[in-house]
Structure formats: structure tokens, C-alpha cells
Amino acid sequence: MTTSDGDAGSNGAAPTLAEVARLANVSVASASRALNGIKTQPETLEQVLAAAARVGYVPNASARSLRSKRTGQVAFSMPDVANPAYTSMLRAIQGVARERGYRLVLHSTGADAAEELAILRDLRRRFVDGLILVPINVTPEHAEELSRASAPVVVIGRLPAEVPVDVVEVDSRRGAALAVKHLHAHGRRRIGFVNGPVKTTPGHARRLGYLDALRAVGLQRDDALVETAEDFTLDAGHEATLRLLARARPDALLCANDLLALGAIGALRSTGCEVPADVAVVGMDNSDLGAIAWPALTSVDLGTSERARRAASLLLDRIEDPDRAPERIRVAPKLVVRASSARARKGRRP
Amino acid sequence: MTTSDGDAGSNGAAPTLAEVARLANVSVASASRALNGIKTQPETLEQVLAAAARVGYVPNASARSLRSKRTGQVAFSMPDVANPAYTSMLRAIQGVARERGYRLVLHSTGADAAEELAILRDLRRRFVDGLILVPINVTPEHAEELSRASAPVVVIGRLPAEVPVDVVEVDSRRGAALAVKHLHAHGRRRIGFVNGPVKTTPGHARRLGYLDALRAVGLQRDDALVETAEDFTLDAGHEATLRLLARARPDALLCANDLLALGAIGALRSTGCEVPADVAVVGMDNSDLGAIAWPALTSVDLGTSERARRAASLLLDRIEDPDRAPERIRVAPKLVVRASSARARKGRRP
DNA sequence: CGATCCGCTGTAAACGTTCTCAGTAATCCT
DNA sequence: AGGATTACTGAGAACGTTTACAGCGGATCG
Secondary structure (H helix, E strand, O other): OOOOOHHHHHOOOOOOHHHHHHHHOOOHHHHHHHHOOOOOOHHHHHHHHHHHHHHOOOOOHHHHHHHHOOOOEEEEEEOOOOOHHHHHHHHHHHHHHHHOOOEEEEEEOOOOHHHHHHHHHHHHHOOOOEEEEOOOOOOHHHHHHHHOOOOOEEEEOOOOOOOOOEEEEEOHHHHHHHHHHHHHHOOOOOEEEEEOOOOOHHHHHHHHHHHHHHHHHOOOOOHHHEEEOOOOOHHHHHHHHHHHHOOOOOOEEEEOOHHHHHHHHHHHHHOOOOOOOOOEEEEEOOOOHHHHOOOOOEEEEOOHHHHHHHHHHHHHHHHHOOOOOOOEEEEOOEEEOOHHHOOOOOOOOO | OOOOOHHHHHOOOOOOHHHHHHHHOOOHHHHHHHHOOOOOOHHHHHHHHHHHHHHOOOOOHHHHHHHHOOOOEEEEEEOOOOOHHHHHHHHHHHHHHHHOOOEEEEEEOOOOHHHHHHHHHHHHHOOOOEEEEOOOOOOHHHHHHHHOOOOOEEEEOOOOOOOOOEEEEEOHHHHHHHHHHHHHHOOOOOEEEEEOOOOOHHHHHHHHHHHHHHHHHOOOOOHHHEEEOOOOOHHHHHHHHHHHHOOOOOOEEEEOOHHHHHHHHHHHHHOOOOOOOOOEEEEEOOOOHHHHOOOOOEEEEOOHHHHHHHHHHHHHHHHHOOOOOOOEEEEOOEEEOOHHHOOOOOOOOO
């Protein structure tokens, strides 16, 4: 009895509102109203509900969105599913979306700017009520397309001030600086930097933060200590670190990313360096990986989940009230110290 | 000129097919045909295309699916976004879907059976053309609901033979056995087992595999060496391992999951055990984490990405041809040996 | 007691496509 | 040359909802 389809079985097709109405001896309009919780006489309400239950009526999503112009779906577009930072975002967004009754459509752009633009344009198909976008870098074309997007968009990342779009951002420049200062305070003096591509927004910002901090603590900038990886992945971090080690002897490494940092730790180990005894390592993102790694990874917490959660709320709020002024939320970075950046081996300062 | 909206601007509303038709001096029917690549006289084709480009026409997804009964969306439902095994699946599925022109809707059930059922029922709303489901365990209700699902479903996991649904499965029972035999061959004799909940399909199967192998290699079963974690997460693995260590002294641990394994390594370390010198550890899933961990984690490769990829292909094939007989694809497990299961310390066999 | 309002209901018009069907002109075959 | 076939087109009916509008009893008010 529990999962019975009632007597709909006679007809293979999915039951429609018209059938429910006929069975309940009311008009489709009344049936619709009853099912949507619009004031109805108790008696008819009951009949409609009974009829609907009897045939196992389920409203058709396409028809509903065509008419009501709302799909109940939001999209999340990110560069790479494999990056745990984005997975955390995904998780947070999925949570908020589900809680507020929206479905989540996922796009992975593979860090391709053209793909991002395509997704923005695709909003015009209206299969989604809004979009959360994590762009890898923002071209003028992005800005242009964002300003005229045909559905609400929230960007997680940096955006020129004149683009009238909700933004949730974090000062990762300052975050990178925090890390360098921490390393300096713990006695490290040859602090290297394994960055991701400088053309990306995070790569650019973190490089600036690294330089800021060197200046602030009075260390000489040495480009031999800086290397950029192909992308923000584990393997790229490994490769980049090997290149760096081939020409320089850092006593600490800031990595633009936890994945890069883990790659770096692997590379250090393979060349016989101990972490943190010989070389301290700090990552960024404070992803779950940090706790898994050995030694546990010191990392800059960029409030990944929080940003995602707030972006999602912002988007849903805007969908429900499109006339609000664009907001710009800023989250503060903070350093999470773990074992990988402990003080250097005593008395060993070659 | 490149990103011009043409002269649609006068009217705020999105341009509709009717407008394109009017501009091209043809009927909506012809316009539709022209845009959908159905044979049209070159002259009208050109006019329609020009008109469409001029107003920046984009077809409305809801209207299209309402009429054509196809949404171009598929759903992927998994227990937990945070588990890297599922993330790999997500990645693979996203790839296939995108390649074949489908969008991906994501559901995370939080390992809640009721939620899974709700998703199956929700198929009747028809906002999606098909579903890939990774159930945490299959109740009779699942089977019932699966048999009568109103859109194609592919299950990744185990399913009773009589349910007429495509399945992609892996023999994780044999996989677990492989691991135990490997440990035995390397001289381990007190092989413990950190399992996930036994009520889940994987938990059940892996337990059987563990017992199979003990019997096969002639080891005495000792329930003090077996502990089950609350769920398949890192923390649960940590806790469970601590419980196990409090009452037994294994020289090896099979973990039902890479996350559990990493949790176990942490727990071992915190109690002063070295891996693999004192205790060997083997995980299952062969997720990316294995390479990150230290020592690198020996793990049973359950073909995660491959299963997902094949499930996705299967689903799309079925959507495009619903009358094919249900398929049952089986992927073979294989052991990937890394450092965490190297031979025990010489001469130390207390 | 007639006018006004209130609460509910049914009719019918959207929403923007796709696709069947019939119609028309041009081409083919015998 | 006449009928059959072909190649394209337009009118209009779906698809399954939501919702503006009008109708219609019954209650309320002066």
C-alpha cells in the first residue's frame, strides 16, 4: 500500500493535472491552486489531494518552468572538479541549494576561459535561475558578458569594481603575505615560492602578497627562489619544485595552493630534504588534505566553504528579489599552523 | 561587433522564435526547422540564420523540453561529495556528459536511503533524462522503485539480478581478498580489518572478502582484530583504529576505504606505531589520496573512474535507445602496491 | 431590501517550442 | 501531356502548467 501508484496503471503515460481535475470533479485551475497551497475550500482541497494521490500525480517540471519562468535550478561553474578547494565549495553550495529547494547543475570548465564565457551565454537558455561562477581569470570579455547576463550571477573571486554583480572575495594577497611573515618569524630566511600560472587571478594576487611580505620583513627578493607551475595540480607542484631545487636551496616554500604544496613535499622528499627540518612548507586553501598530509600542512585558510555558502545565499536571495543592490562580501584569510612549518633543525643553518 | 546583441535591445524581453520568423518573413515552423538543421531552401535558411543572429536568438530550454520531452540533463546521485572516490566518478561522468552534450545535475544524499528514494521518485518530474545512482545500500524499496522508475537509471554498485536496470559493478569482495592475500604473502599474520558500516553494500561485501581470504590463507579469524567505523570518513577511520588498537596488536590493517586507511595511519602514528615497519596498511579505491599520503598507500583499485565513465555511456546510450536489454558490466579489481604495505621490519616479530 | 463585498470557482489565455498535416509549386516519369 | 513524385512551406495543434479575469452564490452593510 505504501508505494502504490493507485489506479494510474491502466494508462502508461504520466498522469497530468487535467486527469487529477477530472477525477476530483473540479477544473484544472482549482486543481492547480489546491496543489499549490492557494486558498481552497476544504472539501475541494481534500478531493484534489485524494485524486492526486490516487493517480500518483507529479507536476511536470518543464511545463511548470515554461509558464512560471522559474526552474528551481542553479548552476555552479568551477575550473576543476579534482581540486579539493572547489569540492568544498561544491559541498557548501549543494547544502544551501538543497536546503532552499533548488537543484544544482554542475559545470567544470577545465580552467578554460572560452568555456566560462559559453556558460555565461548559455544562461539565456533559461534552464537555470542563476549561476555561481568561479572564474580562473577575468578578461574584459568576462566583464562585458557579466554585466549583461540574463540571470543573476554571483562571482567567487575578484572582479573590477564597475561590474554590477555580486561578488564574494578573499584577500589572498594578504593571505600569502601572512604565510611569508610566519615563516620569517620562525627563522626561515630563504623563502621560496611555488606559484600557479600568473595569468590566473589567484596566481597574480598571491605573487603580489609574497613580494609584499618579503619587502615588509626586509628580505632580499631572489627570483631563483620563485617558480611557477603549469597549473594548480599536485603533479605540476612536484615538477615545479624539482626545477626550483635544481638551482636554489630554499629553507622554506610558500605554495600557492595545497595541491602544489603536497607536490612540493613529495619533490623535497625525493631529493632527500626533510620537511620541516630542512625546508618548511606552507600551502594555501586549508583544504582537508592538509590534515591528511604528513607532516600535517600549515596552510592559509581562505574561507573556502564560507565563501561558497555566502555566495549561494546571496544568489538565492537575489533570485527571489532581483532588485537589491549588488553586494560585495569580503572574507578574511587566516593562517592555520601545523607541523609542516615548525622551526628548523637546531644549529643547522648552512 | 563580436558580442553585439543586434537590435534586440529595443525590447527588454528575450527574443522568441516568433520574432525571428517575423524578421525573416517566414513561419515559425520554417524558422524552427532552419535552426534545427532540417532541410530548408538555402535562401530561407540564410534569412532565418541572419535574423536569429541579428536579435541574438537563443531557444528557451523549458519550452523545448516541454514539447520534445527531452531535457538534455542527466543527474548523478552519490552519497557524499567529500569522498574522493565519488569525486572521481563525478569527474568522469561530467566529462562524458559534456562531450555528448548533456548537462549534469548533482545530488548528494548524505548516505540517506530515504533521500535516495526521493530522488528516484523525483524522476517523474522529468527535469532530467536519466540518472546515475550510487546507492549506499539497496533496500527492497529501492528495487521496487528502480523497476518502475520513469526514466532510465544506471546503478553503480550491487543490485539483485531480477531488477531490470543497467548496472556497473566491481567485485569488491574479491578486491578485499586480494589485499589480505598480499599482506599474508608479505609475512603479515595478524591482519586486522577496519570496515565501514556493515549495512552498506560495500561494507558487507568487503567484510566477506576479508573473511574469504583469511580462510584461504589459513589464518585464524579473530574478531578482536575487526572494527567497524561509523561511516567511510577519515575521522571515523581514526576513531575505529584507536578502538581496535586499544584491545589488539595487529601487524597489518586492511581498510575498507582509502579515507579510513588514512585515518588509520594517523591513529597508528599517534600511538607510536610506524607504517609499514610495525603495521602495514592497505586501503581500497585507489583514490588520488593514495599518492599524496605518506607513506604512499597500497590500495585496491576498484576502477572508480572507469565504472563511472561506463555508467555514463550506458545511460546516454539507453536514453537514445530505450529498448535495449539491460546490461550488467563488471569491472575487475586489482591491487596497487605502494610503500604502506612493504615488508615488516626484519627480525621483529614479537 | 438593494447594493457591495468576499470567497471561491471555472474559462481560457498565455508560456515558446516542435511537429503533423495539408497545401503548393516544381520536377520527374511514361 | 498528364499524373506521380519530390521539396519545401505555413497553419495550427499539441506539450502541461500557472494565472488573469469574470462569474456566482452568500454574507454584510446601510
